[in-house]
Amino acid sequence: MRRLPPPSVRTVGWLLVVAAFAVVLLMHYGITGMQQRFVGTPDLAWAGVGAVLTAVSAAWAAFALSVPGRRAAWAWLPLPGALLWIGASGLGCLRQTVLQVTAPGTAVSTAHQSVDCLVFIIAFSIPLSVLMVFLLRRAYPLRPVLTAVLVGLASAAASASLLEICHAYDAAATDLLTHAAAVALVVAVNAAMGGRLLSKA
Amino acid sequence: MPHSLTANGFMGLDSALPPWTSVRKIVQAEATTASASESPDQRRARLMAAAQSGDRRAYERVLADSILLIRVAARRQGVAADRLDDVVQETLITVNRVRHTYDPSRSYDAWLTAIANRRAIDALRSRGRRDSRELHDDFAFDNHADLADASAATEQLQRAQRLRAAIAELPPGQREAVEQMGLHERSLSEAAELTGRNTGALKVNLHRALKALRERFNGEP
Numbered sequence: 380m381r382r383l384p385p386p387s388v389r390t391v392g393w394l395l396v397v398a399a400f401a402v403v404l405l406m407h408y409g410i411t412g413m414q415q416r417f418v419g420t421p422d423l424a425w426a427g428v429g430a431v432l433t434a435v436s437a438a439w440a441a442f443a444l445s446v447p448g449r450r451a452a453w454a455w456l457p458l459p460g461a462l463l464w465i466g467a468s469g470l471g472c473l474r475q476t477v478l479q480v481t482a483p484g485t486a487v488s489t490a491h492q493s494v495d496c497l498v499f500i501i502a503f504s505i506p507l508s509v510l511m512v513f514l515l516r517r518a519y520p521l522r523p524v525l526t527a528v529l530v531g532l533a534s535a536a537a538s539a540s541l542l543e544i545c546h547a548y549d550a551a552a553t554d555l556l557t558h559a560a561a562v563a564l565v566v567a568v569n570a571a572m573g574g575r576l577l578s579k580a
Numbered sequence: 581m582p583h584s585l586t587a588n589g590f591m592g593l594d595s596a597l598p599p600w601t602s603v604r605k606i607v608q609a610e611a612t613t614a615s616a617s618e619s620p621d622q623r624r625a626r627l628m629a630a631a632q633s634g635d636r637r638a639y640e641r642v643l644a645d646s647i648l649l650i651r652v653a654a655r656r657q658g659v660a661a662d663r664l665d666d667v668v669q670e671t672l673i674t675v676n677r678v679r680h681t682y683d684p685s686r687s688y689d690a691w692l693t694a695i696a697n698r699r700a701i702d703a704l705r706s707r708g709r710r711d712s713r714e715l716h717d718d719f720a721f722d723n724h725a726d727l728a729d730a731s732a733a734t735e736q737l738q739r740a741q742r743l744r745a746a747i748a749e750l751p752p753g754q755r756e757a758v759e760q761m762g763l764h765e766r767s768l769s770e771a772a773e774l775t776g777r778n779t780g781a782l783k784v785n786l787h788r789a790l791k792a793l794r795e796r797f798n799g800e801p
Contacts, residue, residue, distance in 0.1 A: 380632060380679065380680050381680060382632055382680055382682075383680050383681045383683070385683060445681075446681050446683065446691075447681060447691050447692075447694040447695045447698075448686065448687065448691035448692075448693070517680075518678075518681050519674075519678040519681045521695070521698050
């Protein structure tokens, strides 16, 4: 019998896969575009930090909740990161709309271009969610649906973080709504399917 | 009986486990020799950690030691006394399946209680589902005991109606005799006085009427 590694170790394992995706994207798109955007408009950088924190904390919470005897309060762990992510994105939206300051190297996306963001987030969320569900199935989540919600949040936040590498659109209302819709969709699908996949009779 | 089922159900999974009775004795002996500084939770955590490393005796001890904890957790969830053994069995099966998820640096009791709570809730839910489909005998009796009486009363009513119809179809003299002496329970002399017929004629008419009715209902000549 092989003992289950602690949640922190399993979280790091999953994050390594996310990091591998990031490396591939950085090699393809380069780092300069992202640097310019983040230096020119710090709110975008803070939103990115918020997304990364949400991904890390939601993944950690999901792995912690998959062990019997851990408190359900773990589910609140992603809240600070999520607040930073949402708050900074909202500030970016205000800056763009009210002050008319657009981040360097970006444009305000059209509805059609926003769909690309939606597809990106969903496309990356699928393998990340599948991997995490696979890892969690070795454990024993006593709250399968809550755990699945955290899986969805971690995957969507990680995908949104990866999107920042190649995201040439500013934080306008259309873009934010698309991101929010993508995250909500990923979380909802995970809650609907993951709950069943994670519950063991 | 449920207790032997508990043991057997688990034995099916791990045939090397001795019956619980003998395990209990081992645990009692273990409890008396345990050092005073070690809490029961710490002892179980140590045993489970050893079990994870492949110590079969430690596993047997910690499982036997878990039964009381499982029962307490199930009771707290509101499981009825006659279902406690089922929850113990289900929890022990789950523990055997997910024992790799126990982290020895954390409380064994919290880990076990979380699993026992889940199995207890499952038991309560399956009970609820069954109760919504099935009726208990006492419930059925309380609510439907009148059903048989009601049908009997209807049958009796129908029989009376048939009898009344049959009497109505009798010849006038016979009908009069049955009505006066059979239905109104009058004596022969009272009936003779009321109808103005002599007692002999009434007797003959009653006799013929009863014979006719008997023939009609029982098919006797």
